[in-house]
Amino acid sequence: MANAGTLVTTALLQLLQSPGGLNDHLGDVGQLLGVTLPPIEAKQIYAQNVAQALVERAVDLKYPALLVYCDKMSNDLREKFRTFSGKAAMVVEVRVSQDRIDGLENQLQTYVDVVTRILDQNRGDWGNGVFYTGGYQAVFGQMEHGGRNFIQTGKIAFEAAVSID
Numbered sequence: 466m467a468n469a470g471t472l473v474t475t476a477l478l479q480l481l482q483s484p485g486g487l488n489d490h491l492g493d494v495g496q497l498l499g500v501t502l503p504p505i506e507a508k509q510i511y512a513q514n515v516a517q518a519l520v521e522r523a524v525d526l527k528y529p530a531l532l533v534y535c536d537k538m539s540n541d542l543r544e545k546f547r548t549f550s551g552k553a554a555m556v557v558e559v560r561v562s563q564d565r566i567d568g569l570e571n572q573l574q575t576y577v578d579v580v581t582r583i584l585d586q587n588r589g590d591w592g593n594g595v596f597y598t599g600g601y602q603a604v605f606g607q608m609e610h611g612g613r614n615f616i617q618t619g620k621i622a623f624e625a626a627v628s629i630d
Contacts, residue, residue: 469627470535473553474512476591476625477533480583481557482507487531490579502575505529517560517611517618528616529576532558536622543628550628553595562616569608569617577603577619584623594629 481487488504495502509527511520514534520526537554544550559576563569581601588599601623608617 469538469540469549469551469553469629472593472629473555473591473595473625473627474533474535476593476595477555477557478510478512480587480591481510481531481533481580486583487579490582491576494575494579494582498575500575502572503529505531514556517616521611528560528562529572530560531580532556532560534558538627547628548630551626552624553627554622554624557621559619559621560616562611562614564614566608566615569615570605573605573617573619577605577621580621584621591625594627596626596628597623598626600624 491502491504506527509529510531510533512533514532514536515523534556535553536556539551540549541551557580559573559580561569561573561576563572581603584597584601585599588597590596601621604620604622606618606620608615610616
């Protein structure tokens with residue numbers, strides 16, 4: 466059953482890092498808003514659920530950062546002869562940080578918008594038994610001390626259907 470979460474996480478990472486993914490959308494949204502958004506490199510995307518304070522101590526973290534992980538799985542056995550046939554609850558956490566409060570929330574909302582655009586444009590079959598039907602929920606956390614003085618986190622949560630042998 467643990468393989469289901471890994472499958473969906475890997476498929477989502479491929480969507481975010483592929484041509485036409487995160488950095489292409491950052492450029493498009495930046496043009497619309499008249500701002501320059503720094504691209505997100507592969508080393509700024511983590512496939513794990515790690516507390517902000519812990520990740521800052523463990524690695525050389527550069528912001529903005531994305532954390533992609535499977536939060537929960539449920540094997541509903543909708544397809545009786547499959548090993549796993551159910552849902553994976555996925556989360557993409559977007560963390561932004563800077564030395565001023567001004568503009569931090571707008572920056573976070575822009576990055577969250579980019580991630581949700583990618584989800585909107587990639588409904589359907591993600592391969593290897595992973596299927597995304599659409600729909601998500603975005604939650605914005607409050608600003609705190611951390612990162613480069615101030616940090617704010619947005620979480621995009623959605624479900625993907627998984628059917629594997």
